[in-house]
Amino acid sequence: MEKMQEQLQKFGVVPVVVLNNAKDALLLAKALIEGGLPCAEVTFRTEAAEESIRQMAEKYPEMLVGAGTVLTIEQVDRAVNAGAKFIVSPGFDPEIVDYCLSREIPIFPGCVTPSEVAQAVKRGLKVVKFFPAEQYGGVSAIKALAAPYTMVRFMPTGGVSLKNLKDYLSCDKIIACGGSWMVKGDLIEAGEFDKIREMTKEAVTLAEEIRGER
Secondary structure (H helix, E strand, C coil), rough: CCCHHHHHHHHHHHHECCCCHHHHHHHHHHHHCCCCCCCEEEEEECHHHHHHHHHHHHHHHEEEEECCCCCHHHHHHHHHCCCCCCEECCCCCHHHHHHHHHHHCCCECCCCCHHHHHHHCCCCCCEEHHHHHHCCCCCHHHHHHCCCCCEEEEEEEEECCCHHHHHHHHCCEEEEECCCHHHHHHHHHHHHHHHHHHHHHHHHHHHHHHHHHH
């Protein structure tokens, strides 16, 4: 878990991907890697998710591929068997969290209340998702939650964009931000992978500038 958290922090941005057709998986992965962001959270919102993860993981083993919007234990098994290296759930589901922890599967559950963060702390989790970030108060809410739970850091997702990325990444309680602006569905559907690559480069550059790495 610690090694993965270091990787995510280094990336600063985690592309949150919705793929309707697995034929686009490798083209998207290639665009992200060439854009300097070998990472993707492939959401289990579509039938193509499992096969997309499998193709990405097999073709690009150096890529950190995870599964998002995981709502059931069955989806955890399918995702991991396909090659997912981490699991993300939109809310805190104790059954899913405990299942993943018992099998040493990295899990980032959604936590937006003190009670949910407390459950994460109780289980030894150091990083949780904060979703939907903008709707639940953004950076100010994260800082408020982090005040009593000093050992926890957050991955906000939902409403994060180039416009507010600096606000989020400037907060030391935030390890990385989940975002979909560089991998929007219409770009994927239109096959605009060159544009995705360039937008990914832009996101990487901005993240590095914000954190003083450039």
